[in-house]
Amino acid sequence: MKKIGIIGGLGPESTIDYYKGIINVFRQREVGLATPEIIIYSADVSRLLELVEAKDWNNLVDWLAKRVIALHSAGAEFAVIGSNTPHIVFDEVKSRSPIPMLSIVDETCKRALSMKLRKLGLIGTKFTMESDFFQKAFHNVGISIIVPMKDEQQYIHNKLISEIEFGIIKNSTRQELLSIAKRMIDEDSIDGLILGCTELPMILDKDEYGIPFLNTTAIHIDSIVDYCIGN
Structure with a gap:
């Protein structure tokens, strides 16, 4: 088995989901008490948001690359970033990584x-x-990506950073998120919805309206376990 390295803390709630999810998926596939070795670098989410808000991409790449190198120094044999937003600069970070990296987007x-x-x-x-x-990754394989309207984007972002990021789950927020999804089905004819934040599965925890809700955290976890055990 390969040792797993995770840049976590982005945010803390989903990092817990990564750890538990990796262990649970591993136990479903392997017999006995063995579990994978996991090294987590819990980074400061507020620093991430500062760098992204400022579009300071060079310093964001440096900041993430240093944490990947630290994971490697601690013994990790491959690394992941347990968050969607930092994948804005994933390719640049990967190019500076001394170990393989798995992209949540790919x-x-x-x-x-x-x-x-x-x-x-x-x-x-x-x-x-x-x-x-x-959009770039999906366009390359013939899949279109549609995002909500500007006011909907702001609503989703505000709820993520003020509630969901802190583990605060409100039914009123869930219903509003579902209404945005329903509008996109009716007006944009989407045939699936990407939960492109690792905290979103905490509030949107199942498929709705007859389309799949793609849980990027769970998908990433499946790939991490596959790579760990050599599949």
């Missing part, structure tokens, strides 16, 4: 292809929805 793209989806909605932080790193 793994989600593979899953969408396997499900024969062709037009996906994307929700997440405003940085994820405003950037084109999901």
Whole structure:
């Protein structure tokens, strides 16, 4: 088994989901008491948001690359970033990494292809929805990405950073997020919805309206376990 390195803390709630999820998926696939070795670098999410808000991409790459190098120094044999937003600069970080890295975007793209989806909605932080790193990866394989309207994007972002990031789950917020998804189905004809923030599955925990909600955290975890055990 390969030792797993995770840049976590982005945010803390989803890092817990990564740890538990990796252990649970591993136990479903392997017999006995063995578990993978996992090294977590819990980074400061406020610093991440400062760098992204300022579009300070060079310093963001430096900041993330240093943490990947620290994971490698601690014994990790491959690394992941347990968050969607930092994947804005994933390729640049990967190019400076001394160990292989698995992209949450690429793994989600593979899953969408396997499900024969062709037009996906994307929700997440405003940085994820405003950037084109999901669009580029999916466009290359013939899948369109649709984002919500500007006011909807701001609502989603505000709820993520003021509630969901802190583990605060309100039914009123869930219903409003679902209404945004329903509008995108009706008006944009999406055939799936990417939960492009690793905290979103805490509030949108199942498929709705007859379309799949792609849980990027769970998809990433499946790929991490596959790579760990050599599949």
